[in-house]
Amino acid sequence: MVxxxxxxxxxxxxxxxxxxxxxxxxxxxxxxxxxTSGTMKKDGTHPRxxxxxxxxxxxxxxxxxxxxxxxxxxxxxxTRQATEAVRAQAVILPDIPSSAxxxxxxLAFRGRWDRRSRASTTVPRARP
Numbered sequence: 001m002v003x004x005x006x007x008x009x010x011x012x013x014x015x016x017x018x019x020x021x022x023x024x025x026x027x028x029x030x031x032x033x034x035x036t037s038g039t040m041k042k043d044g045t046h047p048r049x050x051x052x053x054x055x056x057x058x059x060x061x062x063x064x065x066x067x068x069x070x071x072x073x074x075x076x077x078x079t080r081q082a083t084e085a086v087r088a089q090a091v092i093l094p095d096i097p098s099s100a101x102x103x104x105x106x107l108a109f110r111g112r113w114d115r116r117s118r119a120s121t122t123v124p125r126a127r128p
């Protein structure tokens with residue numbers, strides 16, 4: 001997850017405002033940097049974020065990060081081989097999806113997204 005923070009009251013205002021901060025998710029937390037700091041590199045107006053190979057952790061640089069997950073043991077994250085560039089585009093989401101066939105119908109999902117927890121909504125399965 002990469003979150004870019006704006007001082008704006010609406011999404012429309014944010015699209016015309018410079019961000020003030022960027023937040024990156026990592027295993028048990030994350031890190032953040034001021035938008036104007038030298039910590040984060042940019043390609044034009046877009047932040048450059050490095051995703052660790054085989055991981056969901058994001059970093060401001062390409063390096064080998066050792067011992068980044070105390071709860072999981074030693075571990076490491078490697079962003080040295082990051083080669084794919086994705087240029088994100090902002091999409092303003094509706095407050096309420098218009099229908100079950102809406103492209104944004106997933107916004108109304110009330111279950112859980114993780115695989116380890118039981119979903120609060122269940123799908124009936126056919127019995128053999």
